[in-house]
Amino acid sequence: MGTPHTAGADDAGDASPAVPWGADRALLDHLLNRAPIGMAVVDRDLRCVWINDQLEERGGIPRDKRLGRRLSEVLPGLPAEHIEARMHEVLTTGVPLIDHEYQGRTASDPDHVHAYSTSFFRLEDGEGRPAGVCYLVIDVTDRWRARQRLALLSDIGARIGTTLDVARTAQELADVAVPDLADFVAVDLLEPVLAGVEPEPGPVRRANPDLIRVGQRSVREGRHGGPDDDLVESIARIGERAPVARNSPGARCLVDGKAVLEPLLDPHLLPWLAEDRVSSDRTRRVGLHSMMVVPIRARGTILGVTHFFRRDTPDPFESDDLILAEEFVSRAAVCIDNARRFTHEHAAALALQRSLLPHGLPRQTAVEVASRYLPAYDRAGVGGDWFDVIPLSGARVALVVGDVAGHGMHAAATMGRLRASVHTLADLDMSPDELLAHLDDLVIRFVDEEGAGEGGVDTTALGASCLYAVYDPVSRLCTMARAGHPPPALVHPDGTVEFPDLPAGPPLGLGGLPFEAAELELPEGSLLVLYTDGLVEGRDRDVESGMARLRASLADPDRSLDELCRSVLGILPENPPQDDVALLIARTRKLDSSKVVSWDLPADPAFVAEARTLAGRQLAEWGLDEIAFTTELVVSELVTNAIRYASGPIRLRLIRDATLICEVSDATSTTPRLRHARTTDEGGRGLFLVAQFTQRWGTRYTTDGKTIWAELLLSGPE
Template structure:
């Protein structure tokens, strides 16, 4: 018992105030980020020199990767993640070193019992010296004399251990210091576990998103592409991009952005990307494709007919934007439409930059409004630049300033798409972007007249034989004589069907691209249907024969009718 006026009262009051100040500082400084390593460093920085002269935080590798730690001890060893020191101490383990504590050490006892261990006089602590007698004897000679070890426990799980040493401070650790060390470690352990859980979700979401994004480059000749995806520091988002080969040597370029971050955004992105691929297989016009995607997002938000739990986190998509463009290398024209997405940029062969004046459209999922398209002619060697809003907008810069900066960076003639991507990211992004970024750069190429042949045919059965002769002659000019029989037969069947069942003028076109493409267009909006003819049927086998002889075939609709197309591999 201490009486008023006793000198000890004043000393205890000062110590209590200092401890409260230290705990207050720990609450403010530990856990400022969701990074496991940085949180461990903050614990060491708070402890030194206010509480200890040397502090070390040891964690198992699974915790650093966001995983659940297994049993801790000698095997597997811990890794020194953070060190705080009033002076350099070369004989203690450094950051990055693996540490396997022998069972007699205070650290191993802390991990085993889940309790803090006090060693007021290290020179008398044989268990501590057993870890590495030669090295630790040098540590004692350097002046380190007292130790407290505390397990880092949070939510019933031991995540690692923190060691506090004293050397310069003459007073050894006491029992009162033990409770303070436990309080510091307890607060830090919660922050480390929060960071570990975030790391696990971030890693899982990033792995999911990368598995859903394109791998490599699709086989197509319409554009030369380069792309980049950078996840945000705050979490993986729902940005995506795609390059999808279409019929007639055309290509679709897609960039989209699902609002939000985390697993839900990444999974939703994957669903929308798959949907775009499916709609592309139907050869829908750009505005119709976005209309179907808009309807899909609305149905996903409403739960697709299921009762949606409104209290469940991430139960809806909230919002998504998309820009969809189709480039035709024969006509050198690009048709674009967008749903609330940033404007695309076009870099001409001379380095001039224009943002396509494209109606914004509303974000996906709202419904009720049509999407508008714009068609532009692109000179060979032009670059079409598509991106998400994270590239041009952040908390320190509005969209207009970002677009001006992007225009300046893109104004460069003759730069390959890969170099354009690098230049844009280097100039536009901060060191720690707050939003994820998708960037797609496509340099246009042309399928010249020497690789295209087309014939306007009257709706007269007599032209079928002339079309076969024209096809044979053209294939010979291209050096593809061995395909003559097959292509002649395919063209004959398609032209015959168009004359017999369709209306208006008929056009036959051959394209020599990565494959040989044969197209027949007419004025009818009715698509032929593949069916199995019965034995007694006199017709109905032509389209079946076409399907067997070609690698792919399909129908796409135009404003004037439809086009039946086929593809055959080149020899």
Template sequence: MGTHEEQDVAGQRFDVADAAPLLIDADGVVRSWTRDAQRLLAYTAAEVVGTGVGGLLATEDAERMPELAERCRRDGGWAGLLTVRRKGGRTVRVMVRITPAVEPGGAARWLVLLSDVAAGARGWDMSRTVLEQMVTGSPVGIAIVDVNLRCVWSNAALEQFGGGSARDRLGRRLAEIQPGIDSEAIEAQMRRVLETGRPVVGYEHVGQVRSAPHRATAHMMSFTRLEDDGGHPMGVYYTVVDMTDKHRARQRLALLDRAGEHIGRTLDITRTAQELADVAVPELADYVCVDLLEWVLRGAERAPGPLGDQQRVPLRRAGQQSVNPGVPEAVVAIGEVATYLAGSPPVRSLATGVSWREERLDPLAKEWATDIAGDRAATFLDLGLHSVMIVPVRARGVTLGVTSFFRRGRQEPFDEDDLSLAEDLVSRAAVCVDNARRYTRERDAALVLQRSLLPHRLPEQDAVEVAACYRPADELTGLGGDWYDLIQLSGARVALVVGEVPGHGIDAAAAMGRLRTAVRTLAALDLPPEEVLAHLDDLVASTAREEGDEPGAAGLQAVGAGCVYVVYDPVDGQCTMAAAGHPAPAVVLPDGSVTFVDLPQGSPLGAGGPPFEAVELALAEGSVLALHTDGLLAREERDWAVDPDRDRLRLALARRAASLDLTCRAVVDALVPVRPHDDVALLMAHTRLLGADQVADWDLPGDPAIVATARKEAARQLAEWGLDDLVFTTELVVSELVTNAIRHAEGPIRLRLIRERALICEVSDGGATAPHLRHPRTTDEGGRGLLLVSQFSQRWGTRFVPEGKVIWAEQSLTQPSPDM
């Protein structure tokens, strides 16, 4: 007998009144016999007393006597089932309990109580009938197979799972009873139970059975080994419970969870639509297509007016997926127009906002939608599609498009539960699509703002070759507070500007736009770099005081901004720069070595502090100036003179690429992650020098008679340059400017002509008074000089230098001269 039987018997109630007692000694010899024992086994006392108790047992249990004796001595007794032999040879199964019966001062004795198991279960014949009624009428499918896994019995409830009646199952294996079922996996469980004796409880089988050939079913199965009286396996008893509804409910929850994880991971409309199709196939449908209205993909708002179901509605395919590679069911590619016919189910769902389901499609229908028919005139039968759901994509009360779910082949038709699940999926995706649409609209607006604030393209000129790269920290809007600029100045010079406003987003961008406009306005005054920054600092401080603590105020946002302002002159290669709380530019010399300008650091704009200082240096032709914001080196501290990350920038600048633009991008890629923590702007300028044949100058005495000589020299120089068409106007400009200098200025006078993209005429003197344009009356005899200069020049002006001032005028070399 096994240990589990002993435990079961030990736990049962043992009725001593019904037991047959006998007494044995420590050696297992019967010392006392009772009438109850005689009645049970038919032996008389004379036949048993003095013999070993093992002689009363069946051979198998007699061999266990030494083991049982040891357990009695160890545990103080024993209880279990044994098989005894009655007189005449018939065996009886008895319940046995052995307890010690030690007499005081006497030898050890053991009291053995025997109880007939059959007698203790009187009425079993009647209970067997009850048991048969229970298993036969049970709603749980029950079957018994033999050791060869052939059916020997089954109840009526098992017929609901297919395979025929109990009579049809007899003697057949599972693969014969249920063709198509995964019989190998189920029979593997049966064999394991037969081999080990350990039952298998809660085995879940998912598949299709004959009773539901188009429907995936789920069943919970349990397997138990059946044994004979000797403990040998006789077969397997198993039960089957239909849990398809619970299984499908779990699948739905799992699908919704997966949808929450995979749909809407980005703010891209088409990617969100594709994620919806990917999640729904193959768990819910075999083919899914998502079609959105045109204005949704543009990020626009819905046009006013109702959408009637009698209209031909053009939508655009945003996502589709199929269980078949290549999505052969669709004739419309992603991004193409899918025009559904008037009155078709997709159009009705689009117009009403109500879902539509059809369990069985008309297999020969061709006019349902152009998407399905297409040029191939394919029918639903040709495509293998037999069931459909149309669910409108609605968010915040607005319909954005439709999603179509199809099933094909032998899969079951869509039911109400499937439609409910599809609506949940589409509802979640719709919110993500609408968020992406709104983001697209806002981002487009932000990009328009950013493009309006940053230069569309840097102006063409001969002073420097430039390249710029901008990478915002706010990847969603693309807005930031960094900016760069190139401004054309008089005398063929250029101003290079890089600056940054603290913070990110639209507030920083607005403040940046104001600062950039102010810098360009100050640059037009031809002020030195330190004076430009001083005026800019005053402007930021005064604006911040005026706006106070108003949230989002652009003036307050600009406080603490940094800026570096550089002026480069291609005539002599001189470069002058000043900085306000900004890193100094790097210089890549023609030999490839990299240095950093020792530039005094002024205070950030609006913060107050000592006056700004400028430095001047001469740059060899072919040098590269690199102006950048602090985001390039991802440093928060502002001690730029000792920044250890300069070594990283030095190495990046030392690597040359095929062009300056590629070099600029390579530097940013090498130093800045794809998603930087701070905005980054880098402006690189490759310096040039004007040739000696592009500049001509003359020192003139302060004598009115020299005006004629100045005109002749200018005309001769223009003839050498091949600019004969400009001789007359240039003579007029030279005459007026030189005459004005002789009359109103002091010190030496110098005339200079520069041929660049324009013809520049400059007259410098030692005076500190700027001339003013006058509008004389017809009766006035003078005062028309500068008026004529302004009429014959595309622009003119005055700039002050340490030695005095320069009056200049430019004439275009690409546009015709103004008529007289």
């Protein structure tokens, strides 16, 4: 073995004097031959004056080329300037530096980065003056790599699963693994997973599974362009199908659920690679030399597969790398499965909500309407915004918009219950304030019913808002009431936009507080814009600025309603929005006076015949002789019923709309009942006959009595 080298005055490579620390020759020989760590001594100029065999071997530079030279002159692959700065610090201060770590390459292994731990202490001569620095070097590459792996694992929690989006989570897996673990990562998922559907449990049994490339990342991201580029690692791009070669590691791990490590991608050693000529040629051209394949598995179900490759990193994958990759994929699989389940639940909730919203607006002539529903972004979940258009008696129409607090299945289901309730109450022809009062009672009942169940109290319906408006095209009067809802926008034919000062009723479910209605006369061609709060407010938007933007978007009211809808939704700062948005725009119409006629009749049975005559004469004028007999029969029964059971003045009104509407009003609020008369009964068949000869009939109550109405088709029965 070597011996300590003492540089003399004649040695051009070392001007240092004899080693001043007087070490015994035998002891130095023992250090050179037996020391398990590298050691060296430098003089005050930081030039090497002594080195043991261990450090000579690890550095890969012969001793005769190291002695008399600085570290930066012989090992440029190390951070030599940084190391020499630490030596100079120890030489100057005399304070030892223990376990100083750095990374670099040495001549003995220039293709790989190693980590070293070095300790420095000062050497002094017999008079206590600094004579040099001795340092000890230990290769701690394994420890360094273990810390790197731990750091990567700790990084997973912060970087994977930041959203409940399947594709985004898969891409995050690829982003975390490159470049610290692999040079190229591809994440392929089974096609049903992207739709939120759970694949069958256990292995994938199909020979050619439908895998979709969902995430990938390369250290050469800039050269990751198209499939014709010979330098890209894979011909599959994100969103495309990712073929799985027969007998390949990807196909095997999909079946048995076990990860595969291929340290060396050599077609001569791997039959499956030799069979796949396309992959073999691309592997050779790109320079892929090592691979790991890990199945993406959660709760016993295979969701896809992840490929890890190395091309620029010379080291092949090792078993420790496979353990790290499995940990990566295992944690990502849980996030992907959570995102898949969220996608499934969100799709189901959205389908439920869309099924509960109107699929088409009903035919009516009172207003021209257009509507839009814009769901919130996925993470917000499905909301409970809704709208409706409900034809009422007397050619009137109800316009409704509402908002249920919260998101998800409960919100969608509650919205459906409220919408059905509003339909039922609207059929009773209630005034808007009365309808909201009954709806408020129903919401309280909903909450009480949920509280009595095993699942605890569901307060989804509590705090819901609603705006209910009734427009009459005959009088052009619009009656509105609101429960905790933003006021509508009213656009006059001249383009003036205002927000009517409607009484602000409380949200639904609070109980005990009254609702008030307001009545407005609207010029023909006015626009009534009903919306939910997601249109005008958000986390970073206040209501006032939102309503100002809404006002500006409604300029030029002569545009089509579809154009106006696009203009209104254009005020949203983002699409999809932070909260659901429901929008309903109605342009009012006026029923021509020539299509409405009414007569005041005395409460005298003798005038029943007169009522039939007046009705028949009017139908002849309208050209509706075909239904004259049926109409006269209905008028006769309704007028007779009013004279017999009511009091006060009686009014007969005919309205020619999409149907012929017959109305008889009186001053009492007695509820008429449909009876099934027996054979021997002399009366009781009036309303029964009305029901048989009309399309529909009903009763609505007014402040001064009631009106019984019936609708007849404009053409007689075929």
